[in-house]
Amino acid sequence: MTKSTEFYTKRAAELSFRNDCWTDGRFVPAVSGQRFDTLNPATAAVLTRVARGDAKDVDRAVVSGRSAFASGVWAGMTPAERKAVLLRWAQLLRDNLEELALLGTLDVGKPISDTLTIDVPGAAAILQWHAEAIDKLYDEIAPTGGRDLAMVRRVPLGVVGVVVPWNFPLDLAIWKIAPALAVGNSVVLKPAEQSPLSALRLAELASEAGLPDGVLNVVPGFGHEAGRALGLHPDVDCLAFTGSTEIGKLFQGYAGDSNMKQVWLETGGKSPCLVFPDADLDAAAEKAAWGIFFNQGQVCSANSRLLVHESIAQDMIERVKAKAEMLVPGDPLDPSTRLGPMASAEHADRVAGFVAAGRESGRLVTGGGQLSRGASKAYIQPTIFADVPHDALIAREEIFGPVLVVQTFRDEAEAVTLANDTPYGLAASVWTQDLTRALSVSDGLNAGTVSINTVDALSPMTPFGGMKQSGFGRDLSLHSFDKYSALKTVWIKY
Template sequence: MTLSHAEWTAKAKALTFRNQAYIDGKFVDAISGATFDTINPATGEVLTQVAACDAADVDAAVTAARRAFESGVWSQMDPTARKGVLLKLADLIRENLEEFALLDTLDMGKPIIETSTVDVPGSAHFFQWYAEAIDKLYDEVAPTAPGDLALVRRVPLGVVGAVVPWNFPLDMATWKSAAALAAGNSVVLKPAEQSPLSALFLAELATEAGIPAGVFNVVPGFGATAGKALGLHMDVDCLAFTGSTATGKMFMEYSGQSNLKQVWPETGGKSPNIVFADCEDLEAAADMAAFGIFFNQGEVCSANSRLYVERSIHDLFVELLKARAEARVPGDPLDPATVIGAIVDEKQTQGIMARVEAGKANARLVTGGERVTVDGKGCFVPPTIFADVAQDDALVQEEIFGPVLTVIPFDTEAEAIAMANDSIYGLAASVWTDNLSRAIRVSDKLMVGTVSVNTVDALSAQTPFGGMKQSGFGRDLSLHSLEKYTALKTTWIKYKLQA
């Protein structure tokens, strides 16, 4: 049964927050004693003071992770037993759905209807999915001559550092951790400083589920301290990162400056959405185009923020979008009726509005474009649409990470493809057409990791998520993601052909 606004608000007020680091199976203060505020962006209120970890805390967490890995308590556990533990963790996430949903809603401002029906159930599902895969993955025997037996196995790397963003706090922590843990690694997770609370609760439940001490650690803190320390640590074997392209490049540099650890970056995006005139259901296309940019306040790396519409239907489609944008009114994230919540913090809000203000000078503002408040408070930006935008405008070329859509007409298929590919990013794209040949032809030519045809931003546990170009080369989800948390190891055995 869906809770009411009043019921969610009451539950939020009753929450207590885990605000220490989680290292070696227990909550601990930062060694320095330092803390930072985590703030509700919908109200400006401080939720709690969280341990501000730095290099010393990261070292303690990595030491615990290495000790646990080498002991074999997790890395050499019977795969069926390891599966059982992660299945238990999936169940615990479901049992604590309301608390997880509230933590992410309060921490980063996303609507409770989304955290409770999408984010938290999704995290439980991904833990379950990777758990179920553990005892169904087989190694290889290479073809060799008689007298030789070559075994090719995938073995866990050791200590995996995971640095995740604030836009989907629990989901992104899960995407990295579930696969890394399933493969037998120890994990040191650094959540974004804007949204650390759900990751700390996840660590507590991981221990309750049976994950041994030291195997799953959480070090809240800032990117320049805790994040950098993970990137430079000589005993971290792999660094999985989701965030900005600029920060992804820094982690690549940290690898070269330290131990050549594997780095798997999933970085920025500026995803195109192409609507052809032969799309028969323009209402559905408009619904999904609005969803593709305004879901999660546009704070999605694969958000369909560039819309290319065939000229003959351009004006009609802009009007369809305008109506859908104006129907999405920012509101209290704890209200189940709210579909546009708060922007994560003041810095991000000001950055979005600076891009919007600059865009007004060169493009036509269709709707939105002004910062608003809810009950006189908060970081809220309504859905904003620009038309008559030049392809080389910053609105089109630069990632805004907010609810801002640009609409550009095109005349030919080749022109649409050229403009869609005219980006430093290559994360995702959408194509709307009822011509099967065109759908396949255009999809083949788009330089992105995922093309969604007659939908937007399609993903599942079964399919890899990641991009090309400066969207990085990391892949989350699917069995392929296990490849980045394991190493190929060959054991070659000579044996006698005669007794």
């Protein structure tokens, strides 16, 4: 039975927040003693004051991670032993479902219906999948012939830095932590300053599951302080980042300025959804609306450009408009809410700026308002623009909000050209009943994932990542282990 808004409001008020750095298996204040406020975007109220980690805290965490790695306390375990710990951790996520869901809802405004059914179960499932894969990764024997034995072994890198954004703070942390830990590395996690609470609880649960001290450390703080320090640290072997393209470029620079550490980036997107005349328009409209309005549009792979054949354009616009107008921003602790606030008032202001630019360059179909609920001004209406010029700001820049841009095409070639004319290449969607068209269009699209007759197809069994300025890292699937391990050749003559 669905629980009430009153129930979740009461439970939220009873939560105990972890708000210090997690280093060497325990909570410790920042070296500087400084703290920062983390806010509930739905109410603008301060949830708690969190340790403001900086370069000294990052160094403390890296030293802890390096010591744990060198001791072999984790890397020296058998794959089966590491698997058992990670599986216990995944179960603890499930056992603490309600608490973790509430942390996600309070920290970034996600509807409780999503955090309960998508975010936390998804994180647990992906952690379990990577855990179960550990003892199925085989080394190789090269076909050298003669009296030679050449072994190609997969070995951990050492200390992995992980920097994740606020839109899926629990899930994206797990996407990177799970494979990094699975192959034997230590990890230093820097969550977004807007969403530190679930990461700190996650680390505590890892310890409860039996993860040795120092193997996972969490340093909350700001990007220009803790994030930059992690990118520049000379004893970090690899840095995995999900976030904006602008910040991803900074991490590449940090690597060049320090120890040439590996940097794996999953960055921005401006993903197209291409709808052809023979498509199932009801299904296309349903998924097109979900693809841009889910999570308030705060999804790197959101299908933010709807490219429609000119013969069905008005029909599709009306269908998607009807879906959009059914979504009313509301209290994220209300189980009936499907659209919560943006992650912060500052981000809502940024999205509102794009909406203002859109009013000057296109036709506003619906939405466009920045709404207030009590003291919070973080709510944005689902918004659709049509008749948008190809070079308009809202057609080219990642808005990261519930704003859909509709453009038309005449034929398949123009559709592919329009879809690819962006600096990004993260995802795309194609809607058609013609198999030949589906495959030929997907061949022509520069995107890491092309979904046919759906949007944002995702599974731990398939890699997720992009092309061009959407980055080049790949999360999920067996390929994710490649980022966090090195190939070592051991050659024996006998």
